[in-house]
Amino acid sequence: MSQYVSRLGQRRTRPSQQPRLRFPGRRPRRVAMLSVHTSPLHQPGTGDAGGMNVYIVELARQLAAQGTEVEIFTRATTGALEPTVELTPGVLVRHIDAGPYEGLAKEDLPAQLCAFTHGVMQVWAGHRPGYYDLVHSHYWLSGHVGWLAAQRWGVPLVHAMHTMAKVKNACLAEGDAPEPAARVIGETQIVRAADRLIANTGEEADELVRHYEADPANTAVVHPGVNLDRFRPGDGRAAARARLGLPQEAVVPLFAGRIQPLKAPDVLLRAVALLVDEEPGLRARLVVPVVGGPSGSGLAKPEELQKLAARLGIADLVRFHPPVGQERLADWYRAASVLVMPSYSESFGLVAVEAQACGTPVVAAAVGGLPVAVRDGESGYLVEGHDPADYARRLRLFIDDSTRAERMGAAAARHARGFGWDAAAADTLDVYTAALQARRRRLRSPHG
Numbered sequence: 001m002s003q004y005v006s007r008l009g010q011r012r013t014r015p016s017q018q019p020r021l022r023f024p025g026r027r028p029r030r031v032a033m034l035s036v037h038t039s040p041l042h043q044p045g046t047g048d049a050g051g052m053n054v055y056i057v058e059l060a061r062q063l064a065a066q067g068t069e070v071e072i073f074t075r076a077t078t079g080a081l082e083p084t085v086e087l088t089p090g091v092l093v094r095h096i097d098a099g100p101y102e103g104l105a106k107e108d109l110p111a112q113l114c115a116f117t118h119g120v121m122q123v124w125a126g127h128r129p130g131y132y133d134l135v136h137s138h139y140w141l142s143g144h145v146g147w148l149a150a151q152r153w154g155v156p157l158v159h160a161m162h163t164m165a166k167v168k169n170a171c172l173a174e175g176d177a178p179e180p181a182a183r184v185i186g187e188t189q190i191v192r193a194a195d196r197l198i199a200n201t202g203e204e205a206d207e208l209v210r211h212y213e214a215d216p217a218n219t220a221v222v223h224p225g226v227n228l229d230r231f232r233p234g235d236g237r238a239a240a241r242a243r244l245g246l247p248q249e250a251v252v253p254l255f256a257g258r259i260q261p262l263k264a265p266d267v268l269l270r271a272v273a274l275l276v277d278e279e280p281g282l283r284a285r286l287v288v289p290v291v292g293g294p295s296g297s298g299l300a301k302p303e304e305l306q307k308l309a310a311r312l313g314i315a316d317l318v319r320f321h322p323p324v325g326q327e328r329l330a331d332w333y334r335a336a337s338v339l340v341m342p343s344y345s346e347s348f349g350l351v352a353v354e355a356q357a358c359g360t361p362v363v364a365a366a367v368g369g370l371p372v373a374v375r376d377g378e379s380g381y382l383v384e385g386h387d388p389a390d391y392a393r394r395l396r397l398f399i400d401d402s403t404r405a406e407r408m409g410a411a412a413a414r415h416a417r418g419f420g421w422d423a424a425a426a427d428t429l430d431v432y433t434a435a436l437q438a439r440r441r442r443l444r445s446p447h448g
Helices: 049-063 106-125 139-153 165-170 181-193 202-212 236-244 263-277 280-284 296-300 304-311 326-335 350-357 388-400 406-414 419-446
Strands: 031-037 069-075 084-088 090-095 134-140 157-160 196-199 218-222 253-256 290-291 318-321 337-339 360-365 380-383
Touching: 031 049, 031 106, 031 139, 049 069, 049 084, 049 090, 049 134, 049 350, 049 419, 090 106, 090 253, 106 139, 106 290, 134 139, 134 419, 139 157, 139 181, 139 360, 157 419, 165 181, 165 202, 181 202, 196 202, 196 419, 202 419, 218 290, 218 419, 236 326, 236 406, 253 263, 253 326, 253 350, 263 290, 263 296, 263 304, 263 337, 263 388, 290 326, 304 318, 337 350, 337 388, 350 360, 360 388, 380 388, 388 406
Parallel strands: 031 069, 031 134, 069 090, 134 157, 157 196, 196 218, 253 290, 253 337, 290 318, 337 360, 360 380
Antiparallel strands: 084 090
């Protein structure tokens, strides 16, 4: 059974203390979902594509499966795709022209929001009144488009932050650039404008209240899910290693994700270097795959991680691989002894749940949603801080006990089964329904 909780009602209560409520009533027939800066069709692990892309795709598919059609509006980044692409029955992706296809950084996108909004409005103008029942925006750039669209269409705005500038700026990695003041101001405006906010965890809901003065009564917690059909133990670690060309007896700590200071892949490399320095014989037993591409602030020095591996004297142990499709990624999870996530900030940490669903334990930083995603001491280990020595000590547990990965991997797979997209979609529909009901009440009120 899923552990998802919708926290709505009881205005004076902190989000983490609010009870789960169900909202019977008419659910939306069709939702306009906004993802300005990254397309659900992009390969996760490249550019700005990551967990949010997976979130939007899987949520939209499950919403459609449960009877609510979804149209995803995203910025066109290539002329090779049609203006409208059917992702799956009931889910359309609409590509909106806003700025040049290539060479536009995420930091440049606020200047294109007017053009993007115009494109969204053009699509809407071609439909009958009331075509969209609700707007669901993802990330602050989309929130500003959603704010205007929802007001113009007379429908509720549901917004998901995914990450927050104030939270990221409070825990920056060394050398990482802080989020600009314009984003902080923009997020504050969206929090005030949205009918409902969806947070990934109770901690994120509390951060919305603490940092942005969000109304707890309008803040809902819905844990993201994992595609349990794709991410599963399958035919096991040995078979996955054979397919990937990895040594059967090796200890394989895996990093999978975007290569940028925020995700801290350097911490894993430094931890491995410490282990090899302490015990040179480990060099024959360790293989360290890094699966992903440069992203965000990591694009400034895309070769920096390779150079670090060389400086640390472990270039022979580290294998860099470009981002891969979901099926191939599942094999990397299965092949690993342990997934390592030393991130400085994670709104949830979908990668951690995906790896556990494949039967692989996780060593992760105790930040953001990772304490929800990982059951400390059972499905993996949570580490306070980012000292490579602390990560080396956790990795040493898997080196010294060859059965630990199997034991904790079995527990990890059981834990991950509690996270399914069908339940996440059902709880998201509850949030939608509550927002629609609240709007109808306001319209009926003589003081509305």
